[in-house]
Every structure is written in C-alpha cells, then in structure tokens.
Amino acid sequence: DGGITQSPKYLFRKEGQNVTLSCEQNLNHDAMYWYRQDPGQGLRLIYYSQIVNDFQKGDIAEGYSVSREKKESFPLTVTSAQKNPTAFYLCASSIFFGTNQPQHFGDGTRLSIL
Amino acid sequence: AQSVAQPEDQVNVAEGNPLTVKCTYSVSGNPYLFWYVQYPNRGLQFLLKYITGDNLVKGSYGFEAEFNKSQTSFHLKKPSALVSDSALYFCAVRDITNDMRFGAGTRLTVKP
Numbered sequence: 001d002g003g004i005t006q007s008p009k010y011l012f013r014k015e016g017q018n019v020t021l022s023c024e025q026n027l028n029h030d031a032m033y034w035y036r037q038d039p040g041q042g043l044r045l046i047y048y049s050q051i052v053n054d055f056q057k058g059d060i061a062e063g064y065s066v067s068r069e070k071k072e073s074f075p076l077t078v079t080s081a082q083k084n085p086t087a088f089y090l091c092a093s094s095i096f097f098g099t100n101q102p103q104h105f106g107d108g109t110r111l112s113i114l
Numbered sequence: 115a116q117s118v119a120q121p122e123d124q125v126n127v128a129e130g131n132p133l134t135v136k137c138t139y140s141v142s143g144n145p146y147l148f149w150y151v152q153y154p155n156r157g158l159q160f161l162l163k164y165i166t167g168d169n170l171v172k173g174s175y176g177f178e179a180e181f182n183k184s185q186t187s188f189h190l191k192k193p194s195a196l197v198s199d200s201a202l203y204f205c206a207v208r209d210i211t212n213d214m215r216f217g218a219g220t221r222l223t224v225k226p
Contacts (some may be wrong), residue, residue: 004157006157009155040123040218040219041218042204042216042218043158043204043216044154045213045214049188054195076139090157090158092158097212098212100146100163100165100208102148102150102160102163103151103158103214104158104160105157105158105159106157107156107157108155108156108157110155112159
C-alpha cells in the first residue's frame with residue numbers, strides 16, 4: 001500500500017543539538033509539507049516543497065531546515081536555534097501543490113527535549 | 115488571507131445521538147474545504163471535501179458536511195454517533211493562493 005512513513009516515532013533532543021526527522025512517501029506525489037502540531041493550536045506549516053530541489057518557507061520556518069533531493073524524501077532538521085522544539089511533527093504530501101485533492105499524512109514524530 | 119475557526123474545543127455526545135462539529139471560514143473567492151480526523155499519536159485522515167456543487171457532501175465512516183455560503187460555514191455531521199468516532203477533528207480551507215489553513219481542532223467524545 002502507498003503511504004507516508006515518518007521516523008522515528010519518538011525523538012529526544014539535547015541542548016544545542018540538531019536532530020533530523022525522516023519523511024518518505026511512495027505515492028509519487030510532487031508536493032510535500034512539514035507541519036508542527038501543538039495542543040490547541042492546530043497545524044502550523046513549517047516548510048513545503050512543490051517539486052524536487054525546491055522548497056519554500058511556511059509560517060514558522062525559523063529554527064528549521066529542509067532538503068528535497070529526491071521526490072520520495074523530505075527530511076526536516078530541527079536546529080539548535082529552535083528554542084521550543086517540543087511538539088508533534090507531521091509530514092504530508094499531495095499529488096501537486098495547489099490541488100483540490102486532500103493531503104496525505106504520516107503518523108508523526110513526537111520530539112521532546114532532554 | 116484565509117482563516118478557519120472551530121468555535122468548540124470539545125463536543126460531547128451520547129452514542130446513537132446525532133453529532134455536529136462546527137467550522138466557519140473566511141477566504142477570498144471560492145473555498146476548498148476539508149475535514150480530517152486524528153486518532154491519538156496518529157496522523158490526520160481525510161474524511162471529506164467540498165470543492166463545488168452540492169452543498170451536502172458525504173464522506174467516509176458515515177460522516178457528511180453541509181456547506182453554507184451565506185453563513186460561511188462547513189459543519190461536520192453524523193446522524194448516529196459511535197464510541198469509535200471519539201477523536202480530534204480538524205477543518206481546513208484552501209483558497210486561490212493555495213495555502214492550506216487548519217482550524218485548532220475539536221475534540222469529540224462519544225459516551226456509551
């Protein structure tokens with residue numbers, strides 16, 4: 001079955017450390033997205049990519065970085081500049097950016113500070 | 115810029131009773147509207163969408179939603195709630211700029 005795989009499911013970050021969250025999709029979708037979910041705030045867009053080798057900042061990009069070297073993969077790095085990284089991170093994809101088709105979501109990575 | 119509001123943080127219903135989860139939106143132009151459901155420690159699952167056409171949209175698991183342009187609302191409904199419907203529900207809107215905005219979510223609890 002096609003879908004989105006996020007790993008790891010749980011991740012702990014030490015002070016001053018960068019950590020990378022993995023997102024892989026086998027849906028052959030062009031567009032991919034990273035969201036941050038905090039209780040009571042819904043989903044906020046961190047970065048998105050419309051196509052390979054392209055990505056754009058979302059609403060809360062500060063302290064995060066991404067790459068899109070392959071169509072299937074869109075890893076997110078949470079840098080030490082992100083002072084409040086504790087959250088649930090969701091990766092999503094859609095067939096192309098701006099489609100009226102829904103986004104497909106992975107099962108998330110929960111990041112905590114040690 | 116578009117926005118979406120879910121005015122209720124929590125909705126409680128008894129099993130077998132009808133349920134409604136409310137959503138209102140603000141967009142420029144015609145909206146694309148979506149409902150998603152999230153179970154604990156899982157991603158969002160798509161339930162239904164409104165693009166154009168009939169104001170009553172039917173989706174997965176017996177859910178439906180009514181689009182009301184004059185009230186800028188897109189409420190999620192189900193005629194008879196199940197305990198297994200207990201989850202977090204998100205409304206989302208996309209407009210011509212292609213940005214997708216999610217509401218803050220409504221926690222639905224269905225009691226036996």
